[in-house]
Amino acid sequence: MPRSRLAPALASVCLLGLTASPGAAAEGEEWSQWRGPGRAGAIPLPADAPALRTDAPADGLKPAWIAKIEGASGGWASPVVADGRVFLAVAGRVKREGVELPPPKYPPLPEGEDDDLPAGELDEYERNRRAESLERRKLEYTGREVVHCFDAATGETLWTNERDAAVTRFPQSSTPAVAGDKLVCLGGDRVLRALDVKTGEKVWETTLPGEVDGEQISSSPAILEDGDGGGTIVLLADGLYGVDLADGALLWENAELGGRDSSPALWDGLAIVNVDGGATVAVNLADGEEAWRLEETGASRSSPVVTTTAADEPRLLTFGGSRKGGLRCFALNGAEEPELLWAYQQLSDPGASPVVAGDLVLAPGDRRLDCVSLEDGSGLWTARLDLAKPRYTSPAAVVTGDGGVGLYTFGRLLAFDLTAEEFRPRYDLSVGPEGLAKTEDQWREELNVSPGDPEGVAKYDRVITRAGLLDCASPAVAEGRVYLRLRNHLVCYDLTK
Known part of the structure; x- marks a missing residue:
């Protein structure tokens, strides 16, 4: 069951019905979080723009x-833009001086030699090899995480924030988010920080519960602001967590929700996220308690999208890692379990998320890009992509x-x-x-x-x-x-x- 330490003021905000707004982004909103305003992947061109x-x-x-x-440049985090600044989080590692390691006990097997081992022994050897490789990396290197801030108009570096962090098997890849005067970013060692957007100075930091196991976290924080400089940060890191934007205090945790790739969507007092096993789950923003669960979406690494139709009807889109799950659209109805409206099972992708632009849904997968009607799920066109994987x-x-x-x-x-x-x-x-x-x-x-x-x-x-x-x-x-x-x-x- 989730544990909650929700501040009374935030509980009042949630009970009063303050919500994140789904649907088409309004002019003036910024790409201040992963996938932009509303996390639907689309933004309007300003009326006065060429x-x-x-x-x-x-x-x-x-x-x-x-x-x-400069320096560390790894990971797959994406840039975000707010108030004339571009922010980018990158990760890497720096070699420790004077460290010499003995030969590995479990080196990569020469080509063809793996055919000589029974399947069970080969699997065990590979597990041992990966574990040893990570431990050797930790001895040989120091993890390094860097947040850059650039002038959006000129590319001039405005500030850089560096910190030593855990060495992970793949570089840390969580995209930061801007809320007011804070930039919120997550490290591979489960350290969540708020930086001052103008200076890069640390405002607060907190370590999320859980084990630092050497795997990167790709889930990017979603933030519901309360208009007073506070609010709730929600992110998935082998458990779903709610953190106070004002001071970094842990408000609640739901340790039953596994996964570290999907980024939450916020709607009507709920946080909606895809979890390990291919389910899409909604929890109450007030306390992290599960509100409903959709088992059939097949989505785990992709992120859910909440939007509205032309008639202002709320919709939830999920995108599975196989065609069985495919692209699905549900009607949202408060805390009740959503109703499946249509399923488009012509393509899939292990981690990409769809884009909603008006009545068009764009979904990539299987070396193609499909355009689908938001209204009824009919395929409108398909583009074949001449790309390698x-x-x-x-x-x-x-x-x-x-x-x-x-x-x-x-x-x-x-x-x-x-x-x-x-x-x-x-x-x-x-x-x-x-x-x-x-x-x-x-x-x-x-x-x-x-x-x-x-x-x-x-x-x-x-x-x-x-x-x-x-x-x-x-x-x-x-x-x-x-x-x-x-x-x-x-x-x-x-x-x-």
Whole structure:
């Protein structure tokens, strides 16, 4: 059962019905958390902004700015934007001086040797190898987590906050969130911190209950503000936790909800999240008590989306890791179990989340991108993606009065019309050195390489692919600009004409 230490003032806020607002983002809202306002992945273009470009310049799309991420640059956290600043959390490790380790007891098996071991022995060997590898890393390295703050207009570094942290098997990947004057970020050692958005100074920190087991946490905090500088932070880290925004005090925990990848959605006094085992669960924001559970969604690493229809009816979207779960839409009705309205079982993705832009739902998976009707779940169009194993990356959308543009950024910068009629690409660009984005054909001509030549393929990979977009990170959008992670840089492109 959840344990609760809810402050009386916050309990009053929840009982009075203060809620996070689902549905289309309003003009003026910012991409201050993972997947933007409302966590639906879409944002309107300001009315006074120039029109969005319909194609790329002939000589390539040049960045408005590009910033080097110095030092640690790992993890798959995405940028967020608020009040003219861009925030990015990265992670890595620093080698300890003077540490020399003996040869490992469980080295990787030479190719073919694993065929000689019975399945049970091979599984045990692999478990021992992974455990030993992590322990050796902890002895040899210190974990390092860095939060960067850049000027959104120029890319100038405004401040940097560094801390030593736990060494994890994969780099920590939780995306921070901005609430008022605080930036909330989670470390791989389960340390949750609030930093001052203007200075980067620590306001408070608290360690979440639970074991530090060497695995990264990808769940990104959702925040319900109370308008007085306080509120509730909710995140999933092998248990669902509610934390006081004002001072970092633990308000409640629900240790029964496993998982560390899905990011919660907030709606009508509830926090909704996908958990281990493929269920979607809602808990009361007041005390963490479970309100309802949907067992059939098949979603665990993706994040739920709460939105509203044109008739202002609340909807919940889930996206499973297999086609059996698929993309599902439920009617929300307060604390009652949601009603399944439709299921679109044509594609799946192990961790990507859908985007809602008006009546359009964009879902990536199985090397394709599908557009589905929010109203009835009918498929509107499918785009085949010429990409190697695209997964985990969630699309984004910039909405205008006459449609807008959708963005998918796994491997390449793909922009397309937001329309129900058909897939209409605007540009499909690969990001190369200095952030310059061109078509693959343009880059191949410039490098004088052909697709079928092994040396040419290796050169293209070395010069373009390794300089390009970071797979699995998602874009952030603000005022017609898109902010994207490269492998060692953060880049900004102006999408307007």
